[in-house]
Amino acid sequence: MDRRLSFKKYIVFLILLFISSFCFADDIELSQALSRLSAKLSWDPLMQTGLLITDLHHISFGIGYNTQSSPFIIDNRYVLYLPSPRYTDSRLVFPSETIEGLEKALLSLLSKSQALYRIAAIVIDPGHGGKDSGAVAEHLIEKKKVTLQEKNITLSVGKQVYELLKTQFPEKRILMTRTGDTYPTLEDRVSIANAIPLGEHEAILFISIHTNASFNKTARGYEVWYLSPEYRRTLVDSKKFQESTEVLPIINAMLEEEFTTESILLAQSILSQLDVSLGDKLPSRGIKAEEWFVVRNAKMPSVLVELGFITNYQDAILMNDSAYLQKFSNALYKGIVDFVNNFEKTGGFTTAP
Ligand SMILES: [Zn+2]
Numbered sequence: 392m393d394r395r396l397s398f399k400k401y402i403v404f405l406i407l408l409f410i411s412s413f414c415f416a417d418d419i420e421l422s423q424a425l426s427r428l429s430a431k432l433s434w435d436p437l438m439q440t441g442l443l444i445t446d447l448h449h450i451s452f453g454i455g456y457n458t459q460s461s462p463f464i465i466d467n468r469y470v471l472y473l474p475s476p477r478y479t480d481s482r483l484v485f486p487s488e489t490i491e492g493l494e495k496a497l498l499s500l501l502s503k504s505q506a507l508y509r510i511a512a513i514v515i516d517p518g519h520g521g522k523d524s525g526a527v528a529e530h531l532i533e534k535k536k537v538t539l540q541e542k543n544i545t546l547s548v549g550k551q552v553y554e555l556l557k558t559q560f561p562e563k564r565i566l567m568t569r570t571g572d573t574y575p576t577l578e579d580r581v582s583i584a585n586a587i588p589l590g591e592h593e594a595i596l597f598i599s600i601h602t603n604a605s606f607n608k609t610a611r612g613y614e615v616w617y618l619s620p621e622y623r624r625t626l627v628d629s630k631k632f633q634e635s636t637e638v639l640p641i642i643n644a645m646l647e648e649e650f651t652t653e654s655i656l657l658a659q660s661i662l663s664q665l666d667v668s669l670g671d672k673l674p675s676r677g678i679k680a681e682e683w684f685v686v687r688n689a690k691m692p693s694v695l696v697e698l699g700f701i702t703n704y705q706d707a708i709l710m711n712d713s714a715y716l717q718k719f720s721n722a723l724y725k726g727i728v729d730f731v732n733n734f735e736k737t738g739g740f741t742t743a744p
Pocket residue numbers: 518519525526541600601602
């Protein structure tokens with residue numbers, strides 16, 4: 392009797408052991424996985440994709456890929472292939488191999504954190520030039536007929552921003568798309584920026600300077616534009632990446648997302664400095680998204696600043712005044728410096744506002 396009972400117990404034990412090794416031994420519950428990675432999870436049930444967010448890094452992944460070798464993308468930059476998480480009894484579980492792999496990766500990133508991302512180059516693009524005057528308007532200022540041309544205002548501000556940045560960042564490459572009354576095409580301007588050789592941890596900023604114009608002469612104020620996320624750019628050169636074609640669109644979308652996020656942060660930074668310097672004289676029209684051509688192909692965080700409306704009398708008075716052009720320049724400069732400092736302090740890891 393006793394022996395039979397213990398034999399039964401033994402069989403039950405073996406069965407349980409078999410089941411648990413088959414189903415659970417290699418799985419880590421979501422809550423445990425999160426605590427091991429010190430991460431929070433943002434889960435998109437529709438797309439079946441998740442974002443693990445730690446203090447310093449973010450890891451995106453999906454379900455539905457190859458379960459044995461699924462891409463985990465860290466900080467939009469590093470791709471790791473690990474077994475995919477899956478549903479067990481409608482709970483999300485992670486294979487232990489995956490959590491171990493992610494722990495190792497985060498640890499090695501920690502040791503690499505000295506190699507922080509930096510802005511290697513800043514390209515200042517004074518809008519228009521040469522045969523292309525940009526917006527032109529005539530005003531009577533202090534009883535004198537004054538013709539304002541966008542190309543001159545943008546060049547004056549561009550040169551000042553350039554000089555200030557050169558002094559502030561002697562170790563960075565500060566470039567202008569034009570330094571005189573010349574007309575580089577829009578493609579020329581972008582290719583100047585795209586041709587800058589970059590190290591692995593380096594990025595470029597592209598700042599295009601313009602003045603606004605409107606048939607409505609009361610329209611006035613400054614605004615900063617960034618590239619609309621709707622515009623699908625091919626930011627990843629497929630030849631450079633050996634990743635599978637399955638992963639390429641993901642990395643591409645993420646890089647695009649990152650450039651957009653950084654462009655928004657750069658736009659905010661510039662706008663808040665314009666508020667400080669000129670907010671008492673000019674209304675802020677805020678940040679806008681547009682697929683404007685100038686930066687459409689710029690593979691970098693890019694913004695376009697509209698200083699004011701050349702067609703508005705009050706705005707024109709300011710833009711005709713060298714003291715105010717200096718204020719515009721200072722505001723742009725400070726906005727760029729704030730962004731650069733923040734970008735480099737956080738190792739290029741920026742989060743959406
Ligand atoms: Zn323009």
